[in-house]
Amino acid sequence: MTPDSLRALAKAAGRKNINTEPGIRALYHTDATQIQRFPQAVVRAVDREQVAAVLACCYHHELPLTPRGAGSGFTGGALAARGGVVLDMSSMLGTEVMPDHRLLKTGPGVLIDEIKKAAAVHSLFYPPDPSSAAFATIGGAVAENAGGLRAVKYGVTGDYVLGLEAVLMDGRIIRTGGQTNKSVVGYDLTRLLVGSEGTLAVITSITLKLIPQPEAVSILSAFFPSEQSALQTVGYLHSQPIVPTAMEFLDRRSLDAVRALGKISIPPGAGSLLLLEVDGPPEAVPRQTEELARILEGQGGFALKLAHERSQGEEIWKLRRGVSQAMHQLGSHKLNQDIALPLGSMGAFMEILDEAAAGLGVKIAVFGHVGDGNLHVNIMYNGKDPEETRRSQRAVQEIFAHTLHLGGSVSGEHGVGVKKLAGARLELNENALSMMWRIKDAFDPKGLLNPGKALPLL
Ligand SMILES: Cc1cc2nc3c(=O)[nH]c(=O)nc-3n(C[C@H](O)[C@H](O)[C@H](O)COP(=O)(O)OP(=O)(O)OC[C@H]3O[C@@H](n4cnc5c(N)ncnc54)[C@H](O)[C@@H]3O)c2cc1C
Numbered sequence: 001m002t003p004d005s006l007r008a009l010a011k012a013a014g015r016k017n018i019n020t021e022p023g024i025r026a027l028y029h030t031d032a033t034q035i036q037r038f039p040q041a042v043v044r045a046v047d048r049e050q051v052a053a054v055l056a057c058c059y060h061h062e063l064p065l066t067p068r069g070a071g072s073g074f075t076g077g078a079l080a081a082r083g084g085v086v087l088d089m090s091s092m093l094g095t096e097v098m099p100d101h102r103l104l105k106t107g108p109g110v111l112i113d114e115i116k117k118a119a120a121v122h123s124l125f126y127p128p129d130p131s132s133a134a135f136a137t138i139g140g141a142v143a144e145n146a147g148g149l150r151a152v153k154y155g156v157t158g159d160y161v162l163g164l165e166a167v168l169m170d171g172r173i174i175r176t177g178g179q180t181n182k183s184v185v186g187y188d189l190t191r192l193l194v195g196s197e198g199t200l201a202v203i204t205s206i207t208l209k210l211i212p213q214p215e216a217v218s219i220l221s222a223f224f225p226s227e228q229s230a231l232q233t234v235g236y237l238h239s240q241p242i243v244p245t246a247m248e249f250l251d252r253r254s255l256d257a258v259r260a261l262g263k264i265s266i267p268p269g270a271g272s273l274l275l276l277e278v279d280g281p282p283e284a285v286p287r288q289t290e291e292l293a294r295i296l297e298g299q300g301g302f303a304l305k306l307a308h309e310r311s312q313g314e315e316i317w318k319l320r321r322g323v324s325q326a327m328h329q330l331g332s333h334k335l336n337q338d339i340a341l342p343l344g345s346m347g348a349f350m351e352i353l354d355e356a357a358a359g360l361g362v363k364i365a366v367f368g369h370v371g372d373g374n375l376h377v378n379i380m381y382n383g384k385d386p387e388e389t390r391r392s393q394r395a396v397q398e399i400f401a402h403t404l405h406l407g408g409s410v411s412g413e414h415g416v417g418v419k420k421l422a423g424a425r426l427e428l429n430e431n432a433l434s435m436m437w438r439i440k441d442a443f444d445p446k447g448l449l450n451p452g453k454a455l456p457l458l
Pocket of ligand 1: 031032066067068069070071072073074076077078089108129130131132135136137138139140141142143144145146147148149197198199201202203204324413414450
């Protein structure tokens with residue numbers, strides 16, 4: 001960055017909103033991947049006009065720019081992969097609920113949990129709930145099309161985005177979609193920006209659809225003797241008319257990790273866990289819960305737990321929420337994959353995975369959203385041992401190959417970022433990838449917006 005471009009950037013951003021001190025840049029040099037990339041400058045976004053001025057300035061001076069929410073991404077999307085400017089969107093707040101329209105308008109920096117709370121004041125519901133909802137921004141969630149626990153019944157972030165305001169790399173402002181549940185006018189640029197990982201435009205305002213709050217909720221969990229017995233139960237549940245809100249799974253190794261943490265007791269003989277949530281009208285939920293309990297026990301589930309209120313359910317959810325942290329009981333380093341599979345292929349995948357893990361001599365723990373085929377596959381290893389590291393990286397390649405062979409996807413919800421470029425290259429059809437590059441070129445002809453992310457090279 002030349003003194004000239006820095007001066008111009010300070011003018012566009014406002015002097016008090018730009019920082020080049022090493023200590024401040026260090027605050028933005030990593031995310032949940034722990035990969036390290038230092039930006040040359042950090043700019044705090046304050047409003048649409050300032051964002052437009054900052055982007056136009058970067059465009060003119062050919063400075064790479066990376067938008068950033070809370071930096072909780074698992075694939076390195078918010079890292080300044082090619083240096084330049086990190087644009088911190090977390091101060092762009094402001095939420096307005098429009099109950100008559102059942103929608104909410106928000107700045108991109110608002111935390112997902114705050115969106116939920118604002119909707120709940122009007123007895124309305126914003127369902128998507130990535131486990132990071134307490135600290136991740138809605139802008140980051142839209143850019144990643146984040147999923148989460150309740151996607152089985154309610155879908156993912158993108159299913160609730162009605163409209164966006166965004167700034168293009170050259171500083172022009174676009175508005176997509178609107179405030180209606182239906183509109184078929186023009187190409188659907190809203191859908192294109194959702195999940196584009198900050199590589200096409202910087203989102204400055206989001207309009208979200210809300211739905212009525214469910215009146216009643218129940219939470220159930222049951223241990224199973226093996227992974228296969230739990231996954232067969234999942235298959236059976238998918239053939240039933242009840243659609244649970246959430247359907248989560250922990251395999252034997254994940255249970256070992258939780259057990260080793262020593263905070264939650266796991267019964268002897270437990271080889272996996274299923275956790276279900278149902279919601280709906282108060283007259284239907286108890287009946288559905290009973291039916292699900294009957295199915296779980298009938299399929300070999302044991303040590304069944306049941307809660308009829310969200311507050312009691314927290315005790316059950318604790319086991320699931322603690323699993324990510326517990327993983328480090330199995331190894332100092334983690335390579336976590338978030339693959340998605342066709343619903344009926346999860347059992348086959350687990351069998352192949354066991355063989356691959358045994359063949360390579362690596363520890364792999366699997367947990368996640370079995371209700372929508374989205375499994376978090378964690379390879380735990382000692383990063384100081386080069387041989388173990390090499391075998392673990394080999395395991396990632398095998399996981400990708402098996403996933404794609406079964407008709408799956410290398411990322412169900414965490415995006416591609418910098419971490420999954422190799423997997424994305426295997427998954428994407430050559431002609432489709434070429435179209436994606438042409439779209440990228442139309443939005444960002446100089447390749448300055450979040451470069452090195454999301455799209456593998458052709
Ligand atoms: C403990 C933990 C649990 C998690 N659980 C889940 C889960 O259950 N489901 C799930 O899907 N994800 C999960 N995640 C991943 C992550 O939290 C989500 O992807 C989240 O949506 C990222 O939000 P963020 O504000 O941290 O975005 P960041 O990490 O800061 O950025 C993510 C991407 O969005 C882009 N971006 C950010 N703001 C904007 C903007 N205003 N305009 C354009 N682009 C922008 C960035 O450039 C980057 O590419 C989890 C992460 C952690 C650490």
